[in-house]
Amino acid sequence: xxxxxxxxxxxxxxxxxxxxxxxxxxxxxxxxxxxxxxxxxxxxxxxxxxxxxxxxxxxxxxxxxxxxxxxxxxxxxxxxxxxxxxxxxxxxxxxxxxxxxxxxxxxxxxxxxxxxxxxxxxxxxxxxxxxxxxxxxxxxxxxxxxxxxxxxxxxxxxxxxxxxxxxxxxxxxxxxxxxxxxxxxxxxxxxxxxxxxxxxxxxxxxxxxxxxxxxxxxxxxxxxxxxxxxxxxxxxxxxxxxxxxxxxxxxxxxxxxxxxxxxxxxxxxxxxxxxxxxxxxxxxxxxxxxxxx
Numbered sequence: 001x002x003x004x005x006x007x008x009x010x011x012x013x014x015x016x017x018x019x020x021x022x023x024x025x026x027x028x029x030x031x032x033x034x035x036x037x038x039x040x041x042x043x044x045x046x047x048x049x050x051x052x053x054x055x056x057x058x059x060x061x062x063x064x065x066x067x068x069x070x071x072x073x074x075x076x077x078x079x080x081x082x083x084x085x086x087x088x089x090x091x092x093x094x095x096x097x098x099x100x101x102x103x104x105x106x107x108x109x110x111x112x113x114x115x116x117x118x119x120x121x122x123x124x125x126x127x128x129x130x131x132x133x134x135x136x137x138x139x140x141x142x143x144x145x146x147x148x149x150x151x152x153x154x155x156x157x158x159x160x161x162x163x164x165x166x167x168x169x170x171x172x173x174x175x176x177x178x179x180x181x182x183x184x185x186x187x188x189x190x191x192x193x194x195x196x197x198x199x200x201x202x203x204x205x206x207x208x209x210x211x212x213x214x215x216x217x218x219x220x221x222x223x224x225x226x227x228x229x230x231x232x233x234x235x236x237x238x239x240x241x242x243x244x245x246x247x248x249x250x251x252x253x254x255x256x257x258x259x260x261x262x263x264x265x266x267x268x269x270x271x272x273x274x275x276x277x278x279x280x281x282x283x284x285x286x287x288x289x290x291x292x293x
Contacts, residue, residue, distance in 0.1 A: 004059025045075035125248040138276035158204040168225030178210035179217035
């Protein structure tokens, strides 16, 4: 949080020293609650949305491109030293954020492990699976079979033929994966790891055709149909739960769909649980000095 606070304090003090009269902006009203420019005025001068500038002032650095920072620097009339300082603050925050969005807090791991009767996993904005309980590992065993870490279902969909048999409607899932990543790319254009993943996926003709369609998706809930290689057909409702202060991480949980017979669902989950006990633990990989199971 220290870098975020530094960014916030620096931007607030810089806009406090500029009045609307010093810009081309009209001064509305004589009673202003803040010294200097308001946040919406800086956003207008920088050519970004108000919501986007508020995120920047809060220290959210992952989507801050060099062009955006140049616009903010012009709006705040920063000198050369101040511009360099602003860039250094955001570069440091991006580096910390790249690690932070792959580190799962111990308390979150305990929550996921406590969901012992349903599949659950932690993901970041790039759809990387950062942590999973036993049932989560068993459900997405094909994704975990890929040695690349962290596991990513988009990589499984576009590079593993087995995914076509696993997902009931592979084409729709492939469309959704590309659309989810497209939306995230627009939201965080400065995320270098996301850019690297998109470059990697672009080796797939199926991905390239869907990426060029420019579809976007932000879904958090739905129903998925699977043909699991061991336990058979599964119809599961899923919820993607946002983790507060989780750097964009979510907990993805699966439960039997509402129209699934209770006995059938319980039997299927029992079989998935029994099979999960035969699996080797997911290979550990180190992220930013922390270890994620």
